[in-house]
Amino acid sequence: MSADPLHRAGTPQRSTTPPLPGGSKESAIEVRRSTRRRRTVSAYREGDRTVVLIPARMSEAEEQRWVRVMLDKLAAQESKRLLGDAELAERAERLSAQYLGGRARPRSVRWVTNQNTRWGSCTPAEGSIRLSHRLQGMPEYVVDYVLLHELAHLLVPGHGPGFWRLLEPYPRTERARGYLEGVVAAGRLPHVPGARGE
Numbered sequence: 365m366s367a368d369p370l371h372r373a374g375t376p377q378r379s380t381t382p383p384l385p386g387g388s389k390e391s392a393i394e395v396r397r398s399t400r401r402r403r404t405v406s407a408y409r410e411g412d413r414t415v416v417l418i419p420a421r422m423s424e425a426e427e428q429r430w431v432r433v434m435l436d437k438l439a440a441q442e443s444k445r446l447l448g449d450a451e452l453a454e455r456a457e458r459l460s461a462q463y464l465g466g467r468a469r470p471r472s473v474r475w476v477t478n479q480n481t482r483w484g485s486c487t488p489a490e491g492s493i494r495l496s497h498r499l500q501g502m503p504e505y506v507v508d509y510v511l512l513h514e515l516a517h518l519l520v521p522g523h524g525p526g527f528w529r530l531l532e533p534y535p536r537t538e539r540a541r542g543y544l545e546g547v548v549a550a551g552r553l554p555h556v557p558g559a560r561g562e
Contacts, residue, residue, distance in 0.1 A: 392413040392414070393413065393414050393415075393416060393431060393435075394410075394413055394414070394415045394416070395415075395416050395418060395427060395431065396415060396416070396417050396418070397418055397419070397420040397422070398417065398418075398419065398420055399419075399420045401417060401418065401419045401420070402419055403419065404417075404419075405417065405418050405419075405430045405433075405434060406434070407434035407435070407437070407438055408438075409438065414434075414435065414438065416430065416431050416434050418430055436503060439503050439504040439505065440502075440503045440504075447475075447500070447507075449473065449474040449475060452473045452474065452475065452495065452511070453470070453472070453473040453474075455473075455507075455508065455511060456468075456470055456473045456493065456511055456515060459508060459511055459512045459515060460515050463512055463530075463531075463533045463534055464512075464515060464516065464519065464530060467519055468515035468516065468518045468519055469491065469518075470486070470491050470492065470493045470514075470515065470518060471490065471491035471492060472490075472491070472492045472493070473492075473493045473494075473495075473511070474492075474493075474494060474495075475494075475495055475496075475497050475500065476494045476495070476496065476497065477496075477497045479494065479495075479496040479497075479498075480496070480498070482496060483495070483496050483498070483499060483510045483513075483544060484496060484499075484510045484511070484513060484514045485514065486514040486515075486517045486518060488517065488518050488521060491518065493511070493514040493515070493518075494514075495507070495510060495511065495514070502543070502547075503543065505536040505539065505540055506540045506543050506544065508534075508536075508540075509534065509536060509537060509540030509541070510540070510544075512531065512534055513531065516530040516531055
């Protein structure tokens with residue numbers, strides 16, 4: 365028996381699920397059902413797979429929904445560990461290979477603190493990409509979208525149809541754009557007098 369308190373609920377039922385479309389980097393998702401688990405759902409990484417612990421009584425639809433929720437939570441937690449410029453450059457290389465056939469080859473990719481009205485920018489002539497420090501701590505798929513957006517600009521300037529075709533293969537484009545629009549909208553919310561912390 366494992367010393368991990370998540371595994372003390374007896375012998376769970378296990379199933380392995382292939383990665384979800386648009387999911388993060390997991391090669392496998394293992395769902396463990398437990399009759400002793402009533403309401404809580406949790407997840408953790410175990411090597412190259414993600415283990416999701418759920419109550420045995422959950423339907424398949426609830427299972428799929430909770431797997432997505434927990435993958436997003438894990439991705440958000442992992443992206444809070446700040447990436448340095450070297451890791452950011454590695455991600456750019458991986459995204460270019462995966463979605464752009466390796467054609468976008470930036471000479472530099474780095475975080476900057478002087479972009480408060482943009483999420484990212486690039487200078488195609490120099491091959492440089494800069495991402496706003498405000499992205500740090502956002503979910504991985506959002507950072508990847510902005511990075512891929514700037515990589516696409518190394519190939520196609522402007523936001524014409526050719527540019528958007530380059531982003532079509534990335535499965536979380538709309539979700540990432542919605543997330544960023546929500547952040548911008550939240551920043552415009554009026555100050556509420558008497559809110560907690562005053």
